[in-house]
Amino acid sequence: MTTTVRDIREQGLGRTLRRDAWWMAPLATAVVLGAFGIYATWVAWIDRQYQWGPYLSPFYSPFFEPSWWPLSPAFLILWVPLGFRATCYYYRKAYYRAFFMDPPACAVGEARHAYKGETALFVLQNVHRFFLYLAILLVFILAYDVVLATRWPVAGVAPAGEAALGPREFGIGVGTVVMAVNVVLLGIYTFSCHSLRHLVGGRTDCYSCTTFGRTRYRLWRGVTALNEQHMLWAWTSLFSVGLTDVYIRLCAAGVITDLRLL
């Protein structure tokens, strides 16, 4: 009797006929997402060097610190990008494989055999579209932060907490460029979202028969073009957020000196 892929898969976790390094992708995902989670918790909970000159870390934007809030102000913000990424269609696939091995990869055996889909508590993943609305708002706020990052205190770099005070002059530093690149990558990731693609182009079979059909078709084409590389934007934007925070943190700690370009 011939042994099929299904037979092998059902023999248990990790069983497969595949001869390639299928475990590399889930392992790399687990390492990178795990490291990012630890880093984000550390910067939100412990290290408060989130600002230098006109630069503000994306982990703390938009910054507000109400008197009734006992924890780090970062926690008032971070649930938005966390919820957006945790419910993202691409990240769901990635972390189901990396952390739950459900399944670890295509045609590789998993711990449980019955496929139940995203039922029970997992139906909460459907809130993704609502996180999308908040994430779009956040992209515009971070873009505004880039504008503020060109407004330098006239007398030099103000200490953290006083950066909003006093006269300002136009200037661009390396940090401004870093923040701008970050917001571009975050914007592309957000606007390549599967939910957004459905929002602008879904539920219709005939664009020429619907209101604003031509506009919707163009938007759908644009989102689709970005969506084709959604995985790439998911990772590059994650790295850019982390690196932007690291850059501002190192400037604030005096480890590196920000170069003024203009």
Ligand code: FES
């Ligand atoms: S599907 Fe990935 S951000 Fe929406």
